[in-house]
Amino acid sequence: MKVSYYPGCSLHATGKEYDQSMKAISRALGIELKEVDDWSCCGASSAHSTNFDLSIALSARNLINAEKDAMDVMVPCAACFNRFKMAEHHLKTDKDLKAKIEGVVGARYQGGIAIRNPIDIIYNEIGIDALAAKVVKPLAGLKPVSYYGCLLLRPPEVCEFENYENPFMLDKMMGTLGADVKNWSYKTDCCGGSLAISKTSIVVDMCDKLMSAAKEAGANCVVTACPLCMANLDMRPSSNLKLPVFYFTELISLAMGLDGSKETFKSHMFDPQPLLKQLQLI
Amino acid sequence: METFLEEVNKKIHGVPLQACYHCRKCTAGCPTAQHMEYNPNKVIKMIQNGQKDKVLNSSTIWLCLSCETCITRCPNQVDIARMMDVLRQMAIEEGIGAREKNILKFHQAFLAGIKRGGRINEPMMMAQYKLMSGDLFSDVTLAPGMFLKGKLSLLSPRTKDMKSVKGIFEKTKNI
Numbered sequence: 411m412k413v414s415y416y417p418g419c420s421l422h423a424t425g426k427e428y429d430q431s432m433k434a435i436s437r438a439l440g441i442e443l444k445e446v447d448d449w450s451c452c453g454a455s456s457a458h459s460t461n462f463d464l465s466i467a468l469s470a471r472n473l474i475n476a477e478k479d480a481m482d483v484m485v486p487c488a489a490c491f492n493r494f495k496m497a498e499h500h501l502k503t504d505k506d507l508k509a510k511i512e513g514v515v516g517a518r519y520q521g522g523i524a525i526r527n528p529i530d531i532i533y534n535e536i537g538i539d540a541l542a543a544k545v546v547k548p549l550a551g552l553k554p555v556s557y558y559g560c561l562l563l564r565p566p567e568v569c570e571f572e573n574y575e576n577p578f579m580l581d582k583m584m585g586t587l588g589a590d591v592k593n594w595s596y597k598t599d600c601c602g603g604s605l606a607i608s609k610t611s612i613v614v615d616m617c618d619k620l621m622s623a624a625k626e627a628g629a630n631c632v633v634t635a636c637p638l639c640m641a642n643l644d645m646r647p648s649s650n651l652k653l654p655v656f657y658f659t660e661l662i663s664l665a666m667g668l669d670g671s672k673e674t675f676k677s678h679m680f681d682p683q684p685l686l687k688q689l690q691l692i
Numbered sequence: 693m694e695t696f697l698e699e700v701n702k703k704i705h706g707v708p709l710q711a712c713y714h715c716r717k718c719t720a721g722c723p724t725a726q727h728m729e730y731n732p733n734k735v736i737k738m739i740q741n742g743q744k745d746k747v748l749n750s751s752t753i754w755l756c757l758s759c760e761t762c763i764t765r766c767p768n769q770v771d772i773a774r775m776m777d778v779l780r781q782m783a784i785e786e787g788i789g790a791r792e793k794n795i796l797k798f799h800q801a802f803l804a805g806i807k808r809g810g811r812i813n814e815p816m817m818m819a820q821y822k823l824m825s826g827d828l829f830s831d832v833t834l835a836p837g838m839f840l841k842g843k844l845s846l847l848s849p850r851t852k853d854m855k856s857v858k859g860i861f862e863k864t865k866n867i
Contacts (some may be wrong), residue, residue, distance in 0.1 A: 419812035420812075422811070448851055448853050450806065450810040451805075454776055454812075456802035457803065458777055459758065460780060460799050460800075461781060461864055461865075462778075462781060464864040467864055514860055514863040516860075560757075560760060560761070563758035564761065565763050566764055597721065600723040600761070604802075607818070607830075608795045609755070609792070610830060610831075612724060612755070635713070650863060651710045652707060677842055
């Protein structure tokens with residue numbers, strides 16, 4: 411299949427491992443990515459926290475650019491995904507707002523393409539069986555908890571993600587890769603998001619709580635699909651509570667034995683390589 | 693004259709706040725409620741009571757993370773996360789500013805980054821935030837490692853059509 415690809419700002423910086431592994435597994439799974447032309451920032455938390463019209467217009471500019479290619483748009487960053495789905499929701503349900511935003515952006519919004527996160531595309535389009543068939547190095551000994559966070563799931567009528575209080579797609583994917591997935595009650599809790607910089611102590615508390623719960627569940631690592639969750643969980647927990655954190659795409663790449671799959675582990679702030687070496691996965 | 697409740701309801705543009713029957717499910721699920729001056733459901737009560745100054749001057753509206761757990765679990769679909777956005781925007785527009793000053797400064801530095809290059813260049817954005825907040829020394833131990841690991845780059849690609857991005861800011865009268 412072929413899709414438009416919106417990397418967003420994080421995937422070119424702090425979340426570069428997500429971009430690299432996403433591209434690698436897309437090639438291997440037969441998903442052709444076409445980057446959205448001249449994309450700009452989705453506006454993230456800062457736009458909607460301070461100026462509603464700006465938040466919708468910044469996302470609409472990108473959706474309108476993506477519409478030119480007339481394909482579903484894959485949005486790996488959970489925050490960008492959430493902002494795009496939110497803009498789509500408002501533009502489709504409020505005609506006056508749509509007219510106003512089209513005036514601001516200077517182009518028409520058609521609403522004809524689906525905004526999709528890669529978990530949904532891999533699980534529902536590629537399928538678990540096809541993924542299983544590509545596994546050459548089962549992730550034996552890896553005990554992840556799946557961490558979905560907020561922005562892929564909520565609000566449910568906007569995000570349209572499966573089982574928003576107890577999602578399972580990541581869990582099933584990791585199980586397919588041969589990992590011993592641990593169950594826990596914190597799949598959809600918040601990591602503290604953008605307060606990491608301006609209110610760090612609150613975010614340290616939140617990340618410590620998540621890491622303690624992951625350890626209690628018997629996990630030796632955490633799997634995420636969000637660059638903000640990754641940044642916070644990778645950098646903010648107290649040192650005695652840290653666990654390696656992976657993008658789910660990095661683990662798919664590793665299990666599929668793709669070239670360069672080991673490279674992305676080198677740029678994590680909390681080094682996951684000792685764990686992977688101990689388990690003889692790298 | 694429009695009451696505070698009517699004003700907020702109009703801007704939320706959804707289920708009116710009168711639908712809240714204070715079951716406190718929002719507060720029970722809120723990850724930052726323990727740090728807030730007033731719990732989320734208390735804010736609704738205060739709006740119903742017309743306590744505009746107290747609400748717009750509170751830290752609560754800035755500590756909301758927009759995790760959307762409240763609206764997900766609200767039995768009456770009251771959009772509390774959207775309400776918090778509305779209250780923050782009102783506080784800015786009415787010149788009250790933010791009780792949690794650095795949180796607003798972070799948002800301003802972030803938006804200034806988009807206005808400058810269309811995309812966020814994290815080192816530039818952080819430098820601007822530090823200058824604006826005066827919080828110069830937090831995270832300085834993280835930065836060198838992040839540079840070495842290639843997570844921070846001073847030369848990230850920008851959006852080419854900056855005229856369209858700047859036009860969006862002008863037409864939405866960004867703060």
